[in-house]
Amino acid sequence: MAVSSxxxxxxxxxxxxxxxxxxxLLAHIAEYDDYWRERELQAKENLDKAYNPRPEExxxxxxxxxxxxxxxxxxxxxxxxxxxxxxxxxxxxPIDHCWRCNRNWEKNRKxxxxxxxxxxxxxxxxxxxxxxxxxxxxxxILDPKPGTLRHAVIQKRPLWITxxxxxxxxxxxxxIITTDNKTIDGRGGRVHIxxxxxxxxxxxxxxxxxxxxxxxxxxxxGGMIRDSEDHYGLxxxxxxxxxxxxxxxxxxxxxxxxxxxxxxxxxxxxxxTAITISNCHFTDHSDxxxxxxxxxxxxxxxxxxxxxxxxxxxxxxxxxxRCRFGFIHVVNNDYTHWLMYxxxxxxxxxxxxQGNRYKATFEKLTKEVTVRIxxxxxxxxxxxxxxxxxxxxxxxxxxxxxxxxxxxKFHGEIWMPYRPGRLVPLLTVYSGALGCKVGKPC
Numbered sequence: 001m002a003v004s005s006x007x008x009x010x011x012x013x014x015x016x017x018x019x020x021x022x023x024x025l026l027a028h029i030a031e032y033d034d035y036w037r038e039r040e041l042q043a044k045e046n047l048d049k050a051y052n053p054r055p056e057e058x059x060x061x062x063x064x065x066x067x068x069x070x071x072x073x074x075x076x077x078x079x080x081x082x083x084x085x086x087x088x089x090x091x092x093x094p095i096d097h098c099w100r101c102n103r104n105w106e107k108n109r110k111x112x113x114x115x116x117x118x119x120x121x122x123x124x125x126x127x128x129x130x131x132x133x134x135x136x137x138x139x140x141i142l143d144p145k146p147g148t149l150r151h152a153v154i155q156k157r158p159l160w161i162t163x164x165x166x167x168x169x170x171x172x173x174x175x176i177i178t179t180d181n182k183t184i185d186g187r188g189g190r191v192h193i194x195x196x197x198x199x200x201x202x203x204x205x206x207x208x209x210x211x212x213x214x215x216x217x218x219x220x221x222g223g224m225i226r227d228s229e230d231h232y233g234l235x236x237x238x239x240x241x242x243x244x245x246x247x248x249x250x251x252x253x254x255x256x257x258x259x260x261x262x263x264x265x266x267x268x269x270x271x272x273t274a275i276t277i278s279n280c281h282f283t284d285h286s287d288x289x290x291x292x293x294x295x296x297x298x299x300x301x302x303x304x305x306x307x308x309x310x311x312x313x314x315x316x317x318x319x320x321x322r323c324r325f326g327f328i329h330v331v332n333n334d335y336t337h338w339l340m341y342x343x344x345x346x347x348x349x350x351x352x353x354q355g356n357r358y359k360a361t362f363e364k365l366t367k368e369v370t371v372r373i374x375x376x377x378x379x380x381x382x383x384x385x386x387x388x389x390x391x392x393x394x395x396x397x398x399x400x401x402x403x404x405x406x407x408x409k410f411h412g413e414i415w416m417p418y419r420p421g422r423l424v425p426l427l428t429v430y431s432g433a434l435g436c437k438v439g440k441p442c
Contacts (some may be wrong), residue, residue, distance in 0.1 A: 062118050105187065113127035132161045169192065171172075192215070201245045219239060282312050367433045382402060
């Protein structure tokens, strides 16, 4: 009887664990019908198309482009960070230089579509679609009203989505983006997505989310939620991520201010790749970014993400990011605070850290930037974790590993350097949501 009882408890434990895993594997889809099967198959095709077998070329492209744009900047000018805030418009980094100081930005919004760099380079969002103006902050999850954000994102056609005025949008359940070729552009209106559910980008491609405040995100209870003009389905409870990227390709997140989400601020899982996260400002959160849902998801071997020009500010604890697989380029970010660690990983990700500024707290136990999770040194010593040109303050330090010759892949005939870590405060001075006004440069 004892043996039978142990087997019964073991089976029960396995079942409960399996049931706990199902929502993350299926991204909270309770009814996996033909619509979702078709979207999943298309997402896998998109993954293969978006994956770059030579990711070093993308990192080199970013560095070369950044160097050319910044070459004319007088990097020795004292107080430039403060003066940039007060004086005329200064585009202090290569992405902003592409669009930001044009006073007619409102008449040429789609210029933004040419400005992404890194692995998300080429993401154009709704460039080839019509404009859709959100006029109503309300949210109806089954029958979205025209003029609402949910009604906009479920449309099958490409759209460039803007907002008629400043508004607070409290999402009743997660905002599910499954239709391709969308831009959500918050410029010109102080738009907050807060005090409700977050955004899920699932089994789709070519998505831009720009200039929003996303904060105080809560788990959604699930239920019947519309995710397309002609489809709705049953969802399980959502985690409370600010933005969840699931099986999606060509995603660019830029100039977002994000804080206080119930789970992660940004998660990218289940074969998501060709992603750039840039010019964002993160504060007041524990688990900031998770790249890879678990150590068994082989699709995430093709994950390629650029994290660039962001401020990791006050009140952050860990995962900036935590990576499981793939190639992660962390470049020219300002790490001003972490209470445990800044960059973590498991399952052999490649992490290239270039030109970041790492400022540790005065707590002796948190000086290390990096942490290898659930791995012995005999294993992680072979992971390629590279640091070049980083600035370390308050005794912060980065433990490199892997092939010492690997970094030579970043030095070609046309290679030009990333910006050094000492310039990061200038490069990131405008990170976060911008207060753009019509008729004036952002």
